[in-house]
Amino acid sequence: MTLFHDDTQWRFVDPQRLLFRAWDDDTNVVCYDDASGDTHLLSPLAAAILSHLQRESVLRLDAVVNHVAASLDVEADETLVLAIEEILSEFTERGVLAQI
Amino acid sequence: MIIHDLADAELRQRLRHAGLRLYTGPFTTLIQSAIPSVAEGIAQLYADFPLAPADGFVDFHVRLAPPKNLRRWIQPQVLFLHDDIPPFEPLPLDQAFPMLEWGLNWCVTTHAQQYLIIHAAVIERNGCAAILPAPPGSGKSTLCAALVNRGWRLLSDELTLISSDGNIVPLARPVSLKNASIDIIRAFEPTAIINRESRDTAKGTVAHMKPPSDALARVAETAMPAWIIFPKYSAGAISQLNPRPKAQTFMELANNAFNYTLHGAQGFALLDRVVSACACYDFTYSRLDEAINTFAELRPQP
Amino acid sequence: MDQDNKPNMDVTPKPDELSGKDLSRRRFTKSIAGSGVILTLTSQPVLGTYATKCTISGHLSGNLSRAAETTSCNPCGKGKDYWELHDECKKKTFYQHMGSECEDNKDSTKDHRCSWVFKPSYENFCLRRDDTSTKYGYGYWNGSSAPTKYYSYPNNGYSAGKYAGRRAVDVKGSNAYKDVQFKGYRDGFYNAYKNKCVNWSHSYSQQEYQRGYRAGYEERCMEQYGYESNHCQGEKWDFARECLISVLNCKVKCVNNYPVTEQQVKSMWNACKDGGKYEVRQGTNWSRTDCMNYLKKLHT
Numbered sequence: 016m017t018l019f020h021d022d023t024q025w026r027f028v029d030p031q032r033l034l035f036r037a038w039d040d041d042t043n044v045v046c047y048d049d050a051s052g053d054t055h056l057l058s059p060l061a062a063a064i065l066s067h068l069q070r071e072s073v074l075r076l077d078a079v080v081n082h083v084a085a086s087l088d089v090e091a092d093e094t095l096v097l098a099i100e101e102i103l104s105e106f107t108e109r110g111v112l113a114q115i
Numbered sequence: 116m117i118i119h120d121l122a123d124a125e126l127r128q129r130l131r132h133a134g135l136r137l138y139t140g141p142f143t144t145l146i147q148s149a150i151p152s153v154a155e156g157i158a159q160l161y162a163d164f165p166l167a168p169a170d171g172f173v174d175f176h177v178r179l180a181p182p183k184n185l186r187r188w189i190q191p192q193v194l195f196l197h198d199d200i201p202p203f204e205p206l207p208l209d210q211a212f213p214m215l216e217w218g219l220n221w222c223v224t225t226h227a228q229q230y231l232i233i234h235a236a237v238i239e240r241n242g243c244a245a246i247l248p249a250p251p252g253s254g255k256s257t258l259c260a261a262l263v264n265r266g267w268r269l270l271s272d273e274l275t276l277i278s279s280d281g282n283i284v285p286l287a288r289p290v291s292l293k294n295a296s297i298d299i300i301r302a303f304e305p306t307a308i309i310n311r312e313s314r315d316t317a318k319g320t321v322a323h324m325k326p327p328s329d330a331l332a333r334v335a336e337t338a339m340p341a342w343i344i345f346p347k348y349s350a351g352a353i354s355q356l357n358p359r360p361k362a363q364t365f366m367e368l369a370n371n372a373f374n375y376t377l378h379g380a381q382g383f384a385l386l387d388r389v390v391s392a393c394a395c396y397d398f399t400y401s402r403l404d405e406a407i408n409t410f411a412e413l414r415p416q417p
Numbered sequence: 418m419d420q421d422n423k424p425n426m427d428v429t430p431k432p433d434e435l436s437g438k439d440l441s442r443r444r445f446t447k448s449i450a451g452s453g454v455i456l457t458l459t460s461q462p463v464l465g466t467y468a469t470k471c472t473i474s475g476h477l478s479g480n481l482s483r484a485a486e487t488t489s490c491n492p493c494g495k496g497k498d499y500w501e502l503h504d505e506c507k508k509k510t511f512y513q514h515m516g517s518e519c520e521d522n523k524d525s526t527k528d529h530r531c532s533w534v535f536k537p538s539y540e541n542f543c544l545r546r547d548d549t550s551t552k553y554g555y556g557y558w559n560g561s562s563a564p565t566k567y568y569s570y571p572n573n574g575y576s577a578g579k580y581a582g583r584r585a586v587d588v589k590g591s592n593a594y595k596d597v598q599f600k601g602y603r604d605g606f607y608n609a610y611k612n613k614c615v616n617w618s619h620s621y622s623q624q625e626y627q628r629g630y631r632a633g634y635e636e637r638c639m640e641q642y643g644y645e646s647n648h649c650q651g652e653k654w655d656f657a658r659e660c661l662i663s664v665l666n667c668k669v670k671c672v673n674n675y676p677v678t679e680q681q682v683k684s685m686w687n688a689c690k691d692g693g694k695y696e697v698r699q700g701t702n703w704s705r706t707d708c709m710n711y712l713k714k715l716h717t
Contacts, residue, residue, distance in 0.1 A: 034380060036387045041360035043455060047383035052376050052460025054383060056366045061453045089443050102453040294498050317716060319498040369458050376460040 024115040025074040025103060033111065037062065048111065061102050063087060073115065076100070117331075119162040127154045134176070136167035140286030140334060141276070142227070143167045144219065148179040148211070150193060152311075156212035159310050160289040160323055163331040175222040179211050197222060210313045213321045216289060223274055223286065224373045230276040230284065231385050232373040237275040237283055238267040243341035243415050244283040246275050246393070248371040254348030254400075257296035260324055261403045262410055264304040269330040270338060274373075279381070281388045282337040287330035289323035297322045303403055341415040343368065343393045346400065354405035359395040392416075494666035494675055494716030497658065653690060656705050659712040660686045666716060676715060685712075 027033070034047040044062035046055045057065070060083065067082045068074045080099055084091035106112040118126065118137060129135045130153065134145040148154070167173070178196040182205050192205035195218035202221065206214050224232055235248035236259040245267075249255035256272055263269040269287045276284040292300055292309065297320065300307055308325035343364055344356070365386060369375045375382045394416040400406040660682050667679040685708040688695040694702035703711070 034383055036362075036365070036383075038361035038391070040358070041362040043360065043362040045362050045365045045383075045387075047380060049380050052379060054366070054369055054376075054458040055454045056362060056456040058453055058455055105453050315499075317495050317499065319496070366456055366458060376458070 023076050025068065025107070025112045026072065026115055027068060028110055028113050030069070030072075033065070035062070035065070048109075050110065059087060060098060061106075064099060064102055065106075068112070074103075074112075076103075116166045117162065118157065118164050118166060121166075123154075123158060126158055130154050130157070133169070136169065136171070136173060137161065137164045138167050138334070139164065139219065139288055140271075141284055142174040142223070142286075143171060144175045144177065144222075145173045146177055146179075146215070148215075150179055150181075150208070150211045152209070152211050153179050153215060156215070156289075156310050156323070159308060160325045162325070163328050165331070175219065175226070177215070177218055177222065179215055179218075181208070207315070210316050210321075212310065212323070213291075213313050213316060216291060216323060219288065220273055223276075227276070228374055228377060230278060231375065231378055231382055233275040233277065233368060234273070234371045234373060235275045235368075236272045237270040237338075238262050239270050239283070239285075239338040240267050242338055244270060244338035245342040245344055245410070245413065246283075246340060246368075246389075247344055247346055248275075248368060249346050253346055254296075255346055256291055256293070257299060257348070258346050258400070258403070258406060260290045260292060260296070260300045260307070261303055261407060263290070263327055263330065264300075264307060265407045267410070268333060268338075269326050277340075277385060277389060278337070279385065281340070281385060281392070283340055284337055285330070285334045287326045287334055289325060291321065291323055293321045294319040299403070300324060340389045340393050342413055343390065343395045344398045345396070346398045348401065349399050350401055352399045352401045354398070354400040354402065354409040356396040356398050356409060359397055361390050361395055364393075364395040365390045494663065496716040497662060500662060500665055652705060652709070656690065656709045657686070659709050662716055663712050677712070682712070 029050065032049040034049065035044055036046075037044045042059040044057045044059075046057050046062075046065070047053075048055065063083045063086045064074075064079055067079050067086075071078070076096075076099070080091050080096055083089075083099060084095060089095060103112060107114065118135075121129070126135065130147060131149045132147075134147040135157065136143060136145050138144075146153075146157070176198050178199070179193055180196065182192055182194050191208040193208045193211040193214055194201045194205045195203055195214050197218065203214075203218070233246065233248060235246050236255050237244050237246050238259060239245070247255050247259060259269070259272045269285075269290065270283055271286040271288070272290040274286055276286055278284050289310075297309065297312060301309060309322050310325075312320050312322045314320045343359075345359065345367070368390065369382075369386055372382075372386075375386065378385065394413075398406075398409070400409070663675075663677060663682045664679050666675050667677070667682065685695045685703070689703070689705035689708050692705060694704060695708055696702050
């Protein structure tokens with residue numbers, strides 16, 4: 016059972032507040048949040064979600080699931096959907112994303 | 116003119132009264148103290164440090180003096196004062212010189228916010244700097260003391276100063292040694308000048324090694340960061356460098372910085388620049404001679 | 418990051434055009450892609466990056482406006498290196514009045530799971546205290562809501578140290594003596610004698626046991642974990658070491674104005690050792706990691 020409806024959408028609260036940096040030798044990504052001053056070490060999954068939103072401006076759950084599945088070469092199954100939803104919830108709580 | 120050029124009486128006179136002004140890396144420091152062990156430590160370990168003019172700007176005004184209460188005479192203590200304010204509790208008088216060193220480190224970390232300051236030793240060779248962050252007890256200072264006696268230039272044994280252009284600014288001062296490392300370095304380099312030990316400090320027995328002369332002669336030369344190496348002493352271990360992922364290294368370095376979050380997005384960008392420029396490793400070792408050889412083979416990443 | 422410092426993040430390849438589920442792909446697990454935010458370095462106030470007070474309350478308040486006050490505190494406790502070097506001081510602090518043969522008998526302190534101790538004057542380290550009028554020493558184990566059993570040995574005028582590893586008396590209907598080899602852990606002794614019952618003869622002693630009693634059974638106490646931490650890895654050992662260092666700093670007089678009390682440290686241990694939380698004040702709870710990081714700041 017998923018947390019959100021398929022047509023739920025997200026956007027960045029402030030697209031400019033996040034700075035990312037990635038290196039070839041590491042699948043994790045560092046991210047600086049200018050609003051809070053916090054720096055995060057993001058998993059590849061979180062990084063893939065946020066990169067998709069950067070390109071698309073608005074994020075639909077089904078689209079991001081497909082994008083992430085392709086990016087990480089994993090099945091787009093319920094486990095992945097739930098993991099993505101958790102991350103979307105986390106970033107919404109942190110004020111990085113907002114539901115539309 | 117350097118401190119060695121001052122007669123002992125003149126040195127003590129300046130310390131007792133107007134203050135001894137000297138350049139410590141990029142800073143000008145004024146030290147006042149009538150405590151004999153402070154004068155002795157400065158004469159011995161700061162001999163190569165250039166004096167600063169009497170009328171110039173001073174970054175840090177520091178003074179070491181006994182407290183005004185009974186602890187001036189009974190189980191005597193010493194206070195470190197910065198701008199006449201003591202930021203710490205007093206320590207036993209025997210620890211006056213180490214207190215000066217700790218106090219000067221505190222001055223830098225709390226005031227020199229123009230730099231990104233990492234809690235790490237940093238050494239240089241051929242213009243390239245190796246940053247050695249490590250928690251206490253990892254053997255960082257012992258390793259640093261050994262390397263600077265084998266061809267590496269001391270930039271700092273405790274505080275890595277990164278300027279806004281991404282270069283490392285030298286802050287060469289006496290190298291702190293503690294407990295077993297004191298005798299290890301004495302045996303490793305008999306010509307190294309190490310002052311008298313202070314016992315029963317919070318870190319155990321502490322002494323300081325005079326920085327090699329070339330560290331002071333070239334104190335104005337910055338260096339480019341080329342390696343970030345996390346040392347860990349492990350008894351019996353073979354010297355080994357293991358590559359470290361950069362994202363994790365970034366976070367570790369940020370965590371070891373005194374003022375990373377102060378610098379905000381610029382700090383993020385600066386640390387990105389440093390980590391991207393460096394080959395990053397974990398380094399385990401037990402024998403200093405093997406460690407020296409391993410470091411001798413380091414090459415900057417293309 | 419590009420030259421204009423604008424965010425760019427091209428960390429994943431462009432997705433291929435999708436045509437439904439690709440059954441050749443791996444199943445998603447967190448081991449493949451992780452969960453989300455692995456680690457966060459929280460932004461701190463400028464002056465808060467340097468502790469201006471190292472009492473717990475000061476640590477929590479981080480009162481920046483008082484940075485210039487002289488009550489600010491640098492790490493003032495002695496660290497691991499000192500205590501490793503000054504083993505005699507450590508022994509004296511913990512094992513007062515005890516001989517070296519007792520050293521293996523590293524038993525618990527107040528609020529911990531006490532067990533057999535052969536040392537009558539082990540007051541600083543353990544709540545248990547001899548009833549000197551009868552010259553008995555005793556141990557107990559956890560088994561019920563109130564201590565119901567104990568073992569005693571006669572004091573024949575020996576010093577405390579000589580009792581280590583010596584005899585215990587099974588007083589269940591007899592005065593048979595049992596030779597016991599006891600080294601640090603009480604497991605063997607407990608397992609061997611847990612079904613014996615004894616007569617409870619001293620109300621004073623009973624109070625002592627009740628004060629020191631805790632439900633449950635723990636094989637090792639804080640001090641044992643702390644002493645093992647040199648060769649055992651894990652956060653519980655690291656935490657125990659930090660607690661041990663702080664307790665030692667609390668006890669010795671050469672550390673002035675140590676910002677926590679021995680009781681606070683032991684309360685942290687009791688609350689957090691198995692992953693629980695320590696209530697600093699109402700509404701504020703520290704994890705084991707929080708407690709450990711705080712205690713680390715108090716020494717060099």
